Amino acid sequence: MSSAPLTRNFCIIAHVDHGKTTLSDRLLEYTSTITKRVMTDQHLDSMDLEKERGITIKMHPVVMNYPAKDGKIYKLHLTDTPGHVDFAYEVSRSLAAVEGALLLIDAAQGVEAQTVANAHLAYAQGLKIIPVINKIDLPSANLELCMKQLEDILTIPAEEAILASGKSGIGIQDILEAVVERIPPPRWTDYATLRALVFDSKYDSYRGVISYIRVFSGTLKAGEMMMLMSTGQKAEVKEVGVFRPGMEKIGHLGPGDVGYIVSNIKSTDEIKIGDTVTHANKAATDMLPGYKEVRPMVYCGLYPLESDDYEKLKVALGKLRLNDSALIYSSESSIALGFGFRCGFLGLLHMEVVQERIRREYDVEIISTYPSVVYKVKKHSGDVIEVDNPINLPDPGSIFDISEPTINASIHLPNEFLGDIMGLIMEKRGSCDQTTTLDGARVMLSCTLPLNEILVDFNDRLKSITRGYGSMDYELGEYRVSDLVRMDILVNQDPVDAFASIVHRSKAEGQGRALCEKLADIIPPQMFKIAVQAAIGGKIIARDNVREMRKDVTSKCYGGDISRKRKLLDKQKEGKKKMKLIGKVSIPPDAFIQVLKTNS
Structure with a gap:
């Protein structure tokens, strides 16, 4: 119990490619959590896919011991988070398990779209934000601009910023001291009984389900009976431990600790991300505030290339669903492709990553149908139905109108590309609601676009038009009535269901x-x-x-x-x-x- 005041829980949040994982590497090195001998670049990115693409897909918790200047040894729990908009739900989950956040800003690129979005997420959770201007050793670094943007866009005083470089190790001690001094000790530790938040989990073929938890109050050790509060399910705790960054078994987890539990839960769908764990014999009365349910935005059909692999694909999706609460799936069949699954994803990158993981980790070759979104169809009878598959669109004679989901996007870009980007927005049936000048060289556009139009190539075209300097963040907007039709593809007069799509009449x-x-x-x-x-x-x-x-x-x-x-x-x-x-x-x-x- 006494270790809680010397514990600090924090995560690193930033826009894509602003150096979160490289900074994590330096923090691990500085605190001697990992020796130089075993250190690798992007050490916390354990997936091959993460290393290849140079992006973080899953958050990664790790515990470090840091002897501070005040002579005390602090226990620091760090979570490295993804930066891509498709994985924002991973960020929101890690924010619920910490008290503070390092907000990274690239010294050369300044405040980007996801920097703003992640800062708002952290503020909404009531976290203490420590701004860090990273990559200050780059020749193109513009510290004056970053300080100005920090105050103008994020309303954070410039003097709070720490100057650092994850690559060369500048400012690492300053960051650790700021974590100790500015981030408050663990909250809600005085609650009478055990309460721990499940913020992630994974499946191990030998030990079953391993849950990642943040303990807020009470202690948990092996041999005790635990209970999941949302379902009332009880299970025996087999092992508890922490991440250094590999799993390390310890005697117990106390208030403020971030670690893992292995229980006798064997099925992937029995444990929910965001659930509260408590003792079975002395249960807590109030659950911890969990997460809002994640709603998939993009749907597509996944079919095994070999029909014999259907069961393998089903098992693979079940295991991926366990530590990816945004993935949903249900079985469906197609005349052209046989039996498969209708899957829901948060975005196109999320869809690509899941497909790639199925191919690599579970050795199943798959075909995916054209991505689609959820439409609301109002019939003449007054009934409203949701359609995520063009095949299920009712007969045109019975349809009164079709509404499609829109997104509210904020696009950051250099001034000289404004005209071309406005043209792209118009081409995608979008409208520009507001233009804000960020500084002498950059503007921020607030736009409304149909989600269906940005699915395939919008991000790629934004990057190519702005030569890589444009960035976008978006959230789901409202549904809007639109002139949509179902387009079928016929081969020798026979419709091929796999190619059916819902399109705007003007683009059909x-x-x-x-x-x-x-x-x-x-x-x-x-x-x-x-x-x-x-x-x-x-x-x-x-x-x-x-x-x-x-x-x-x-x-x-x-x-x-x-x-x-x-x-x-x-x-x-x-x-x-x-x-x-x-x-x-x-x-x-x-x-x-x-x-x-x-x-x-």
Whole structure:
């Protein structure tokens, strides 16, 4: 109990690529948590995918001991968090388990869109924020601008900022001293019984479910019976421990501690992120404030390439769902692709990461259908239904109107690209509500855009137009009625359900033509001419033809009368006409993959 006043819990929050994980490395080195011999770059990024892409996907807790200038040894619990907007829910979960946050700002780039968003998240949780201006050793560092933005945009006094460099280790001691002095000791420690927040969990094939917890009050040790307050489920605690940064077994977890518990819970869906753990025999009466339920924004179908892998895919999704509460899935089937799952994600990067993890960690090859969002369909009868799959859209005659989700985006960009970005927003059916000048060189646009329009290539185009200097943060806005239609793709007059999509009527023709061209290219040549068409209801809006194979039936005619050759060609034509009546086109699986991979 006495160790709580000398404990500090904090996390690092920042925009993408502002140096959170590199700074974590220096903190681990400075406190001798990890020796130089075993130290690697981005040490806390344990996933191969994180190291390859250079991004943090999962938050990573670690405990460090720090002998401060006042002569006392403090126990510091650090959580490294992701910066990408798709993983904002990971940030909100780590903020609920700490009392303070280091807010990193890149000295060369200044305050970016996610810097603002993460700062607001931390303020909303009542955390103490310590601003750190990182990468001050860069030749392009502009400290004066960063200080001005800190005061103007985030309303944080400039004198509170600490100057540091995660790469060369400048200012690391100043940061640790600020953590000890400015961040308050653990809160709610005087509650009478055990209360611990489950902020993450993972599945281990040998030990079952391992839950990451932050203890607020009471102590927990192996052999005790615990209870999950949301479901009332009881389980025996087998082991407790902390992260240094690997798992290290200890005797007990006390107030303010961040660690893990291994219990006899074996199924992934029995433990909920944000739940409160308490003792079974002396239960707490009030739950800790958890998290608001995460709502997926993007849906797509995932199907195994080999139909025998369906069960493997089901197990993989179950295990990923355990420590990724934003992923949801339910089973569905498609005529073209067989049995699979309809999955919901927070955004496109989140979708890519989940698909890549399924391929790598569970060795299942998958096909994904075109991403879609949740539409609200109002019928003439007054009923309102939610549709996340174009196949489930009711008959057009029964629809009164269709509403689509919008986002409220804030886009930070240099002044000279303003016109081009305004053009991109208009092209994506968006509107610009407000323009704020941040300083002499940068502006912030507040825009409203349909979520469906930013799904595929908006972020890439924003980056390429602004040469990498533009950044965007967004939150879900309201639903807005729009002129939306379902576009079907027909191959040889048969609709292919995997390619169905809901599009705005004004864009249907362009998208239909592009998809038909691509499909006609990818489907291998057939024995007879095949039409690939895009249709809205009964109206064909675009068409292309698959190449037909030509057998040289006239090869045995050399010389002689032309009518002999014509007779053979006419005979072939008759045969092809007959085949057309009975022919079915089989589209190879790799054609689906290629079309669905290239997001036109």
